[in-house]
Amino acid sequence: MSGASLGSLSLDVPFFSKSTQCPFCSVQCKIRLERLEEKNERPEISARGENNAASEGRLCVKGQNAHQHALSRERLLHPMIRRDGKLVRATWEEALTAATGLLASSSEAYGPDSVGVYGGGSLSNESAYLLGKFARLALGTKYIDYNGRFCMSAAASAGSKTFGIDRGLTFRLSDIPRAECIVLAGTNVAECQPTLMPYFNRARENGACIIVIDPRATATAAASDLHLPIRPGTDAALASGMLNVLIEEGLIDEAFIAERTRGFDELKQRALRQMPLSETARICGVDEQAIRRAAILYGSARTGMIMTARGVEQQTDGHLAVREFLNLVLATGKIGREGCGYGAITGQGNGQGGREHGQKADQLPGYRSIENEADRAYVASVWKVDPDRIPRAGVSAYEMMEKIHRNEIRTLFVMGSNPIVSNPNVSLVEEALKKLNGLIVADMFLSETAVLADVVLPVTSYMENEGTLTNLEGRVLLREAARPAPGECRHDWAILCDAAARLGSGDLFSFDSAESIFDELRAASRGGRADYSGITYARLRREEGIYWPCGEQESGSGLMFEKTFGHVDGLAVFSSPEQEEADAKAVSADYPLLLTNGRVLAHYLTGVQTHRSPTLEAREVANFLELHPAAAKKMKIRDGDWVQVVSEAGEFYARGRVTDKIREDTVFAPMHWGGIQNVNRATLPDLDPNCKMPGFKTTPVRVLPYAGSGQR
Incomplete structure (x- = not known):
């Protein structure tokens, strides 16, 4: 339990004792918030966990x-417009007129694809869905992507x-x-999703062996049975070497391979040409016997899981x-049965749902492809438009920044994201955003x-x-509101509806609640x-979370690929x-070290919210x-010195x-x-050719x- 005194917090809006849901990581823990008795005019809020199937x-x-950040005095409580070089207070009428004017004028002067839309992986399913529809129908642009590109795309x-099918777990x-064996590759669960650690502790109590692959001896590695301190960027080589050991030791499931897979013969032929394990160990910077032991532990276990996260995925060969x-x-x-499977541990609060329903450059709702004619026709029928009105695929998030820099995108609408901090090659991104004819940002704070x-x-x-939000295991959860909106704040989806009406598409955005948007999302998926079509708000309130896929005649199951x-x-x-020598980003005399980045327990993403929490x-x-x-x-550097x-x-x-x-x-x-502490000022702009992950x-x-x- 935690109490927050007034300090920099604002409690001007009535506060209800009610359940809500954490806005941060993909576990989506339930929270009971209560306003405690005021003492010396310093009201306190208590937050305690409420039981749900994920966080327990x-x-x-x-x-x-x-x-604390939601009650911060730094919250934006009214719209702002730039006048004479400064952001000043404005009415909603003025702000929306200015915003839609910038969008419309860019489209008229340079075409609809001169407008870009940049979303976020923390938006609700309803807002993510509506943002994709807004970009494609109200604006007519193909250029929409979101910060989840940097999280889960690989x-x-x-x-x-x-x-x-792509589902986190x-x-x-x-x-x-x-x-019986769990491989955690490039994931630091103990700091990034700490409420999940009891699951792994229970596995160890049951006799499981936990293997951690990470260049750092993290808190997660400390809880493991075997830690492989891999050289960054060599995960593909390590996994390939482990497979060769499995083949050599006869630890493959030939019946499963024959009945449920294709392509193994080609893989086996590659294994015959593969570099020796000693060379793999040299490239990865890991002891050869440790690699062999890890492979045998996983291969000989009756049940086992492999989970990856950004350490494996945020590479130019992450896919x-x-x-x-x-x-x-x-x-x-080891998949399709209890105690087995693969899991990509999602980072953002709605990283899973956020990429399923249309704010990704190449996708339509329900994880449909924007280039597939049948998919386009179906979604168009739900939207009641001609399929030709739906633009084709755009480009990835960072590639949008490059297009802005080349003046191909002239106006940008950002909702729930902070691209000037989260993108690689920040210097180019800063230059690009300053070139825009118009930048519109919907946010809670004045972010960078x-x-x-x-x-x-x-x-x-x-x-x-x-x-609704979808957690890392594909469970759709309903987050209830705990208090009215403060000041003049509006829901993001309501802003989109109002803007669409001003742009002449109000008939396609006549929603009066998040639930009404969800009902259309259900149909579109x-x-x-x-498939979310069998999920309703009523069911979510009654069942406290439902796995997708869940059709109208189904009840979602969390265990995928059983048959x-x-x-x-x-x-x-x-x-x-x-396999090539995994040294694409070779160090040199000028640049002798490999920089890797990640998260810490106290903060989230670019810190826009957590830096406004005094405790965090x-x-x-x-x-x-x-x-x-x-x-x-x-380098003659002491602990605590600035570098x-x-x-x-x-x-x-x-x-x-x-x-x-x-x-x-x-x-x-x-x-x-x-600012000057942004690690991405040094991150290179090279992208994975398969998924455009930096x-x-x-x-x-x-x-x-x-x-x-x-x-x-």
């Missing part, structure tokens, strides 16, 4: 203090190619304790790296992106905005891979590209760079944190700070003592 009543420190594309969270891990799952037949906007629209927080996979032939597909901000007030003592000694981190793309500054819990050739910085985990850098740090 647990809350982490972020969930305990999530109300796992999503790999899952789609391998299984025919192919199993239920409650199945984890049934696994192929995930597919190599999926090869292990298929080769051992919003301060550059021509129009800023204040939106409601998780405490005020009802809607019917028959798609992510068939999502491809037309019902089979899963092995991947067998030739006090835990980590500045960015830091973890570096090994041997590396620090070479400069330089790559080919740019530089950022952080406090040095010397620790032996990281590889000597690797440095790590969190992703939660903007290589956040493998940037060659040099680290220097910062001359202005006041070192002794």
Whole structure:
């Protein structure tokens, strides 16, 4: 339980004692918020976990203090317009007239594709769905994507190619304790999804072996039985080497392979040409016997799971790296039964649902393809428009920034995201956004992106905005509102409806509630891979969460692929590209270290919300760079010194944190700070060719003592 005193918090709006849902990670824990008795005019809010099937009543420190940012005095409570170079208060009439004027004038002068839309993985399903519809029908642009591109795209594309369906976990969270071996690759659950750790603890109590693959000795690695401290960017090689061991040791499930997969013969032929395990160990920087042991532990277990997260996925070969891990799952037949499966541990609160219903560049609702004629025709029939009115596929989030920089996109509408901090190659992104003829941002705060906007629209927080979200295991949950909207804040979906009406498409956006939007989403998803048609608000309130796919005559099941996979032939597909030396981002004399980035417990994404929480901000007030003592000694850096981190793309500054819990050739910085502390000022713009994921985990850098740090 956590109490927050008034301080920088605003309680001007009536507050109800009611259940809501954490706005942060993909577990989507339930919260009971209560206003406690006021003492000395300093009211306090208590937040405690409420039982649900995912979190089982647990809350982490972020969930305990999530109300602090929602009640912050820094909340935007009225619209703003840029006048004479400054953002000033405006009425909604003025702001919406200005915003739609910018959008319309750009379309008229340069065509509808001169407008871009940039969404977020924390939007509710209803808002994500409506944002996609707004871009394609109200604006007529093909250029829409979202920050989830930087989160789940590698796992999503790999899952789609391998299984025919992309869903975060192919199993239920409650199945984890049934696994005899669990491989956690590039995921730090203990800090990023801490309320899930009891599932893994129960698995260990049942005798499970937990293997962690991570260049850092994280809190998750500390709880493991075997830690492989891999060199960043070599996950594909490691997984391929493990598969070769499985084949050598006869630990493959030949019956499962024959009955339920295709492509194994080609993969087996590749294995014969594969580099020896000793060479794989050299490339990965991991002991050869440790790789062999990990493979045998997983292969010989009766049940087992492999889970990946951003450490594997945020690479320029992230798609192929995930597919190599999926090869292990298929080769051992460890999927489609209790205690088995693959899981991509989603980062954002609605990272799963956010990519299913249309704010991704190439998708329509229900995980349909925007290039598939039948899919286009079906969604058009729900929307009551001609299929030709729906634009074709656009480009990925970072590629939109490049198009802005080239003046191909002239006006940008951002909802629920902070692209100036989250994109790679930040210098280009800053230049691009400053080139825009118009920038419209809908947010709760003046983020680093919003301060550059021509129009800023204040939106409601998780405490005020009802809607559904889909957690990491594919369970759709209903988040109720806990209080009325403060000030002049409006729901994001209501802003879209009003803007669409001003743009001449009001008849297609005549919604009066989140539930009415969800009902159309249900129809639009019917028959798609992510079918929500059998899910209703009434059922969600009664059943407290429903797994998709869930058609109208179905009851969703959390365990996927028991009998068939999502491809037309019902089979899963092995991947067998030739393995190259996994050193695409080679270090050099100028850039001798590999920079990898990630999350810390106290903060979320670019920190727009968590930096407004006094309790969370006090835990980590500045960015830091973890570096090994041997590396620090070479560079004459002491613990706590400010350092400069330089790559080919740019530089950022952080406090040095010397620790032996990281590889000597690797440095790590969190992703939660903007300005000169923004790690993405150094991140290179190279993208995975399959899914357009940037290589956040493998940037060659040099680290220097910062001359202005006041070192002794």
